Amino acid sequence: MSVPLARFAELVSREQFGLAEACLLVAQDAYPDLDVGAHLRELDAIAAGVERHLGGERSVEEKIAALNRHLYAELGFSGNVDEYYDPRNSYLNDVLARRTGIPITLSVVYLEVARRIGLSMQGVSFPGHFLVKLRARRGQLVLDPFARGEPQSEDDLRERLEQVLPRPLDPDAPIDPYLEPASPRQIVVRVLRNLKAIHVAADEPQCALDVLNRLLLVSPEATTELRDRGLVYARLECFRPALADLQSYLRRVPDAPDAAAMHEKIVALKGLVSRLQ
Numbered sequence: 001m002s003v004p005l006a007r008f009a010e011l012v013s014r015e016q017f018g019l020a021e022a023c024l025l026v027a028q029d030a031y032p033d034l035d036v037g038a039h040l041r042e043l044d045a046i047a048a049g050v051e052r053h054l055g056g057e058r059s060v061e062e063k064i065a066a067l068n069r070h071l072y073a074e075l076g077f078s079g080n081v082d083e084y085y086d087p088r089n090s091y092l093n094d095v096l097a098r099r100t101g102i103p104i105t106l107s108v109v110y111l112e113v114a115r116r117i118g119l120s121m122q123g124v125s126f127p128g129h130f131l132v133k134l135r136a137r138r139g140q141l142v143l144d145p146f147a148r149g150e151p152q153s154e155d156d157l158r159e160r161l162e163q164v165l166p167r168p169l170d171p172d173a174p175i176d177p178y179l180e181p182a183s184p185r186q187i188v189v190r191v192l193r194n195l196k197a198i199h200v201a202a203d204e205p206q207c208a209l210d211v212l213n214r215l216l217l218v219s220p221e222a223t224t225e226l227r228d229r230g231l232v233y234a235r236l237e238c239f240r241p242a243l244a245d246l247q248s249y250l251r252r253v254p255d256a257p258d259a260a261a262m263h264e265k266i267v268a269l270k271g272l273v274s275r276l277q
Contacts, residue, residue, distance in 0.1 A: 005214070007025060008026070008028075008214060008218075009217045012185070012188070012217055013217075016184075017185075018184070019108060019111065019184040019187060020043055021036060022184065023092040023188060023191060024036045024039050024040070024092050024093060026090075026091070026195070027091035027093050029214075030091060031091070031209070034093055036117070037157060039092065039093050042096055043096075043112050043116065044076065046078065046113050047116030050063075050067050050071075051066075052068060053066035053070060060134065060137070060141075062177050063114075063119050064143070064149065067110070067114060067119070068148060069111065071149070072148040072149065073097060077099045077100065077106065077109065078099065078100050078148070079106065079146035080100040085201070086209075087198050087199070089105060090104075090195045090198070092105060092192050095108075102130075102164045103129050104123075104191055105191065107123055107130045107145045107146075107187075108144045108187065108191075109145070110132055110149065113209040120134060121133065121134045123187050124181065124186075125178070125180070125182040125186060125190060126160065127160075127161060127165065128160065128163065128185075130146075130159060131180070157175050157178070158175060161178060175196075189218055192215045192218070193215070195207075196208055196211045196212060196215065196225075205236050208228075208232050209229065209232045209236065210234070212229040213229070223249055223252045223253050226245050226249045226252070230242045230246040230249060231265075232244030233245060234269065239269050239273050239276065240273055240276075243269040246265055246266050246269065247266060249262060249268070
């Protein structure tokens, strides 16, 4: 295991770990010499800039207003609509340098700066679009860091759900189940799955393998990722690890919908491995 991957493995093996640090370590696949500490200090500096806007009275609303003003009006952070699937949008160091990203990475910046100024925000793995939330005096406040921190009304959220759910949402159905907080582990998994999808779509198996190795460290129980890593190994002609992953996949989920196809793949891999001996 490489040194950067070993550091990531050690971090995510903890029950609790730093979200920003984990996201920065993800970027070491693309930037092996990345200075994680320097970017953590950059987040500290951004938070210090927000603090300068705050006077003696520091209500939740005032903190959010100062946070939005500093991030978006002064530093120029924005959602990257034109190059949404650029992998740099998933690397926290690039998001900080380029001042642009996708909903989840801009949410990571938002959450990390908010925490540094005393706002207890949480990420929300909302279907199709990551958001953040916090408790306010008038209940729960949901914000969209991809859209300059704009508050999301219940109507806004229902409209978002209508766009991504397979069936129309019952008008009387509560939306709270879609607003469950996401843990740092769940957020890192979602960042990695975004990267995986980008590399698979671009037919970049080595990059996809790097991401899958991290995914299985942060989420060892993810059987789909185990299967997909086996298939990527096979693409890269790494037949022994491919065979091991696919056999492990079927041991975990013997009744998987794709079990027959995976059995066929395993038979073929056994033949290829035998020729290597």
